[in-house]
Amino acid sequence: MAILVTGATGTIGRHLVRRVGDDVIAFVRDKAKGHALGCRYVVGAFTDHDSLARAMRGVDRVFLNGAGAVPGEQPMIPHQRAVIDAAAEAGVEHVVKLSVWHARIGGKLAEGAHGVIEEYLKASGLPWTILQPNGFMQNYSTGTAVATEGGHLIGSYGDSRVSYVDCEDIAASAAAVLANPQPDRTFVLTGPEALTHSEIADKLSTVVGREIRYIDLPPTEFANRLTAAGLPAPFAADVAALFAEVATGKLAPTTSDVATLTSHSPRTFDDFLRTNTESIKEAWSKA
Template identity: 55%
Template structure:
């Protein structure tokens, strides 16, 4: 039995559908009963901050998909670290045999924001004594249809990556890789970087969105300082805004530009291109992007 955490998120929903399709026994962990009902699968209501609910969710489980947890932190806080450590410890106590964790590319000691937080969690997982595999994805294609792609009210794409390219990956491809690791003997004790088939600059992203929508979408490149100021204006803590700004400099220098063969190697097929993703999610793209651009 597999327990899927983050089951209603961008990766989790695809993983649920994949496991349903393959008739693999699993249970989804959700915080909202209505969302659990909408999944149409066996589910349990629980919360990473409620240790009793996590222990209950682990009953009969031998494999765990570890994702999600952690709202945007206040200064000095990393709730995701505490939460995922709790889940790992509960899995060990319940006799879970293997964990497949979603991390972040370039997780490292002392890293900013998620890079540092996931490094701490990865270390805890490695030291847990459990069998494990880690998936470190590049940027999500889904960000451009969920509102996280930074479109302005008048339909322009904002960013601070300059000419830096990102090998965006479809969350369905990440989920398919996770399904292979959860249901087979592959990848124990291994970390996999998961990318799409090509790296695109934000200007190229805007061009492909324009092609699919058949109307112009402009990309506006901000400086890191302008990005930090914009985030502060939205009420985000100054330290958080500065960290996001610093990470944008790393992306601009090419930190997310490489591509890997992970999807082909694990899922046995090529990863989806950005144009294919946009075409398949055209309605969601239209809903996310105002029509007044240009």
């Protein structure tokens, strides 16, 4: 069996490649990064149909992942549609798509883009499984998607809770579905607990060794802070609107889907902190 992993050098892809083992083929843009993965790889691009067709030869299953929303554009949509088209042309037997929780057509930023792609995949005729994770715990060890100011967290979450999930558990769930397909099903992947951002800041403070506070802002002020930091105003407004939606509690529930797929309980935020102490310290020394 051959499994093609797109987004193979990213936070989830690197964990997934290791878990899939000898069956994996990584689709990468950079030859050196592909070589560093230590597995079979194909160099190409989502915009290069020939490289996608070459990557799909002999492939049975595909993990569909890629870069998220960026200011001013949504390349994710045409990129992932191209992968789906290539998979259909090659007769791939199953596609596992990494999405986001609450993906829907008309949603803002990644929610909207993933909603469009999910519907395209469902209409493609390919057997599919969709994984919809909550926010990544790893955002707090890389700085990705975490708004900071003066070394503190800022946002518009209020006192709402979020059941962040560890990317290791996302990769484990993906590996389980690729090994044992669950056709035409959607799984929502969360951690085992939901924390407020003040609680998260307190936990980060203990690891980093200095005070980190969560500063809650009205959405308009939060958008203004993001714009002042260099984000385009329309993009900043959409980010603030998404944060305000989180304040309603939409990301607070927990599910059992990680345990259902992997047969182990998802990692807690404390587990994540213990495993990633050094990278967290490094990231927050620059915040």
